[in-house]
Amino acid sequence: MVNTFLKYAFYPLMLTSSLVAGLTMLHFEVPLPWIVPIISLTVIPLCFWLELKFPETPHWRFDKQELVSDVLHASLSNTIPTALFRALFFGLVTAAAVQLEGALGYSLWPEHWPLLAQLLWAVLIIEFISYWIHRSLHTVPLLWPLHALHHASRRYYCMIGLRKHPVQVIYTYGIRLTILWLLGTPAAVMTLYLGMVATNSMMQHMNVPMRCGVLNWIFATPQLHRWHHSKEVVESNSNYGDLLIIWDAIFGTRILPDNVERLYDEGLGLPDGTKVDNSYWGHLKMPFVWKHIQPDNK
Numbered sequence: 470m471v472n473t474f475l476k477y478a479f480y481p482l483m484l485t486s487s488l489v490a491g492l493t494m495l496h497f498e499v500p501l502p503w504i505v506p507i508i509s510l511t512v513i514p515l516c517f518w519l520e521l522k523f524p525e526t527p528h529w530r531f532d533k534q535e536l537v538s539d540v541l542h543a544s545l546s547n548t549i550p551t552a553l554f555r556a557l558f559f560g561l562v563t564a565a566a567v568q569l570e571g572a573l574g575y576s577l578w579p580e581h582w583p584l585l586a587q588l589l590w591a592v593l594i595i596e597f598i599s600y601w602i603h604r605s606l607h608t609v610p611l612l613w614p615l616h617a618l619h620h621a622s623r624r625y626y627c628m629i630g631l632r633k634h635p636v637q638v639i640y641t642y643g644i645r646l647t648i649l650w651l652l653g654t655p656a657a658v659m660t661l662y663l664g665m666v667a668t669n670s671m672m673q674h675m676n677v678p679m680r681c682g683v684l685n686w687i688f689a690t691p692q693l694h695r696w697h698h699s700k701e702v703v704e705s706n707s708n709y710g711d712l713l714i715i716w717d718a719i720f721g722t723r724i725l726p727d728n729v730e731r732l733y734d735e736g737l738g739l740p741d742g743t744k745v746d747n748s749y750w751g752h753l754k755m756p757f758v759w760k761h762i763q764p765d766n767k
């Protein structure tokens with residue numbers, strides 16, 4: 470019974486709940502900076518507990534060293550670069566946006582639309598930007614060492630979604646935030662999107678069997694995303710979407726093979742067999758020593 474619920478209903482229920490929770494908190498005027506942390510701090514322990522109780526495969530269960538590193542990524546690598554970027558550039562970019570609107574003579578954001586229509590518009594734009602940012606991280610040789618860290622684990626559990634190098638965070642969030650600020654996207658709309666994408670990111674990396682049916686053509690579901698962590702390059706260079714999969718479908722990078730069991734035992738990780746130091750410091754220095762940890766150089 471629980472397994473059937475997790476397999477078919479858990480994903481759509483969580484995605485809908487994160488949107489409803491965001492809307493409810495907006496309604497009750499919860500301060501905007503609190504909303505995404507409240508959603509994340511509810512979703513993380515729930516996902517973590519569920520994958521301990523109902524794992525898809527024991528091969529993907531975390532080890533202690535990786536978990537400690539991932540907790541540090543969650544609390545430091547994601548938060549500090551984003552806060553720093555906001556502090557340094559928010560005023561500058563929003564001032565440029567005001568100038569731009571003045572020069573054009575009209576608003577770049579459809580602020581008269583209903584909130585959910587604005588959210589849909591924002592999701593389409595952000596996901597288009599994110600798609601090309603993520604694709605560049607895989608296909609531009611200079612950028613890959615920044616992102617390889619996220620793909621280095623041979624295990625697969627919800628906290629992997631938070632394993633990001635701080636320099637990559639500045640690159641990805643910096644481009645997205647700059648474009649959204651220039652467009653004049655309301656903070657409430659961005660908060661709703663971030664709440665949904667934080668939930669999706671945790672679920673994408675869960676070690677729980679989920680089958681998402683028709684949603685596999687709309688959202689970047691857990692069932693699709695695990696193939697993005699395959700050690701086969703042709704599979705990891707696919708399914709780039711954060712929340713939506715439609716840009717992958719349009720640009721020809723959506724895949725969904727049917728033999729997921731192939732990934733359970735040694736099917737995930739870096740494509741060339743590169744092994745990494747999984748301490749937090751090892752993760753931080755990884756892009757800068759990348760040349761030296763390649764198997765060819767040993």
Ligand SMILES: [Zn+2]
Pocket residue numbers: 603607616619620697
């Ligand atoms: Zn990736």
